[in-house]
Amino acid sequence: MGKTIQKLLLSMTGSLRDLLPIILVVLFFQLFVLEQSLPNIGRLLTGFVFVILGLTFFIHGLEQGLFPIGESMAHALAKKGSVFWLVTFAFSLGFGTTVAEPALIAVAAEAANVAASGGMIESTEQAKFSYANGLRYTVAFSVGLAIVIGVIRILKGWPIQWIIIGGYLLVVVMTMFAPREIIGIAYDSGGVTTSTITVPLVTALGVGLASSIKGRNPMIDGFGLIAFASLTPIIFVMAYGMLI
Amino acid sequence: MDWISGILSEIASITFSTAKDVLPIAAIIFGFQFAVIRKKPANLGQISAGFIWVLIGLSLFLLGLEWALFPIGRLMAEQLTNPELIQGAEAGQQLINQIKWQDYYWVYIFAFCIGFSTTIAEPSLIAVAIKANDVSGGAIGVWGLRISVALGVAIGISLGCYRIVVGDPIHWYIILGYVIVVIQTPFAPKLIIPLAYDSGGVTTSTVTVPLVAALGLGLSETVPGRSPLIDGFGLIAFASLFPIMSVLAYAQLSEAKSKLLDKKIRVS
Numbered sequence: 283m284g285k286t287i288q289k290l291l292l293s294m295t296g297s298l299r300d301l302l303p304i305i306l307v308v309l310f311f312q313l314f315v316l317e318q319s320l321p322n323i324g325r326l327l328t329g330f331v332f333v334i335l336g337l338t339f340f341i342h343g344l345e346q347g348l349f350p351i352g353e354s355m356a357h358a359l360a361k362k363g364s365v366f367w368l369v370t371f372a373f374s375l376g377f378g379t380t381v382a383e384p385a386l387i388a389v390a391a392e393a394a395n396v397a398a399s400g401g402m403i404e405s406t407e408q409a410k411f412s413y414a415n416g417l418r419y420t421v422a423f424s425v426g427l428a429i430v431i432g433v434i435r436i437l438k439g440w441p442i443q444w445i446i447i448g449g450y451l452l453v454v455v456m457t458m459f460a461p462r463e464i465i466g467i468a469y470d471s472g473g474v475t476t477s478t479i480t481v482p483l484v485t486a487l488g489v490g491l492a493s494s495i496k497g498r499n500p501m502i503d504g505f506g507l508i509a510f511a512s513l514t515p516i517i518f519v520m521a522y523g524m525l526i
Numbered sequence: 527m528d529w530i531s532g533i534l535s536e537i538a539s540i541t542f543s544t545a546k547d548v549l550p551i552a553a554i555i556f557g558f559q560f561a562v563i564r565k566k567p568a569n570l571g572q573i574s575a576g577f578i579w580v581l582i583g584l585s586l587f588l589l590g591l592e593w594a595l596f597p598i599g600r601l602m603a604e605q606l607t608n609p610e611l612i613q614g615a616e617a618g619q620q621l622i623n624q625i626k627w628q629d630y631y632w633v634y635i636f637a638f639c640i641g642f643s644t645t646i647a648e649p650s651l652i653a654v655a656i657k658a659n660d661v662s663g664g665a666i667g668v669w670g671l672r673i674s675v676a677l678g679v680a681i682g683i684s685l686g687c688y689r690i691v692v693g694d695p696i697h698w699y700i701i702l703g704y705v706i707v708v709i710q711t712p713f714a715p716k717l718i719i720p721l722a723y724d725s726g727g728v729t730t731s732t733v734t735v736p737l738v739a740a741l742g743l744g745l746s747e748t749v750p751g752r753s754p755l756i757d758g759f760g761l762i763a764f765a766s767l768f769p770i771m772s773v774l775a776y777a778q779l780s781e782a783k784s785k786l787l788d789k790k791i792r793v794s
């Protein structure tokens with residue numbers, strides 16, 4: 283118990299040090315550039331305390347729970363030798379973590395609003411809802427696929443750069459044919475998908491898998507899953523934009 | 527005591543929605559553990575406790591963002607594009623059409639600062655940097671990686687704001703960025719390449735995304751002649767692309783430095 287508290291305090295000073303730049307930037311702009319006082323200061327300060335506590339607990343939990351289990355599962359599945367189960371696991375991990383991603387839900391809803399006010403879709407609740415949902419499931423499906431491709435790459439030991447460069451070429455070609463309104467959202471969806479939850483889990487899967495297969499270097503083969511997960515949504519969202 | 531129960535009910539509702547986000551992942555992990563691997567994980571207690579810590583931490587973190595960081599970010603985005611700040615209070619509205627892109631310099635400075643500071647505080651980046659340091663046997667510094675990613679994001683978001691202000695089509699920027707990455711790749715140490723490609727996606731997670739998206743949409747609404755539909759999105763794409771370049775550059779620099787050191791040791 284005492285050890286846990288000691289660890290928490292240690293990581294709390296870390297969180298404080300990490301947050302300091304944000305507080306300084308905001309204070310500097312408010313006081314010296316905009317020369318205005320902050321409204322609702324009590325609520326803001328409480329919010330900062332929550333951010334610090336949240337960061338502390340989150341990192342502690344990652345080290346206790348997500349990283350060890352992600353690695354041990356990848357080990358176990360790699361040892362089991364069933365490619366089918368590994369690929370199924372990879373797809374459901376990518377799909378499941380993305381479909382629930384809060385940032386994606388927020389951005390998809392925003393994109394639906396913008397599309398409705400620009401006359402791209404009807405301005406009804408239902409049209410917006412189905413547009414936002416279509417966007418979300420397209421992105422989640424493409425992330426699932428990306429993790430599958432990434433896992434197969436680790437198994438086969440393909441070099442990452444050729445796949446990424448090929449993906450880039452596909453993005454460039456598709457940009458020429460996609461409607462102009464979807465391009466910005468499509469490019470953005472690559473960055474939106476990879477959330478606070480997805481990143482550590484997927485990284486743990488990659489590193490664990492690469493270190494349990496003979497002849498694979500976890501440094502070269504373990505990373506790179508996130509890169510696929512940021513690339514495929516661009517391609518699929520542009521395809522979604524061309525279809526509707 | 528009304529405000530205490532208000533806080534408590536907000537915490538309860540955000541924990542509930544965070545639990546909904548974490549639940550599918552927990553279901554997948556435990557489902558596979560029991561149905562496919564059919565073995566009880568060795569330290570089940572520790573792992574479950576870890577999940578609870580993650581849940582509490584994420585809930586508090588999101589609540590804190592909603593209470594403190596988002597309102598401030600929104601407020602600043604509105605105030606920085608206000609013509610009165612740019613022209614001085616008297617000139618105000620009538621000069622609004624004569625504003626050039628240089629006059630929005632506070633927007634770019636703010637974008638740079640926000641990009642840098644949010645990335646430095648990003649929990650997923652910290653997690654990946656620790657992992658990368660571990661795996662590379664200390665060759666990749668935790669702080670070196672974090673700072674180069676943060677610089678990449680900062681430059682990316684400022685350039686993205688510039689693009690929204692002048693209204694250039696986004697794809698030329700992105701395609702040029704891809705070309706630079708492709709040229710950098712063969713010259714970078716092989717070890718760092720997948721990590722560099724990953725760092726693009728890592729930076730833009732739950733903390734940065736809504737903040738940056740709001741900044742871009744706000745800018746496209748307030749800058750005359752821009753439409754949110756065509757110009758509003760794209761900042762996150764910039765924030766994902768530039769760290770790839772900066773991490774590749776960081777690796778090239780540290781490799782060159784260690785080669786130089788080797789030479790010096792051999793000479794002496």
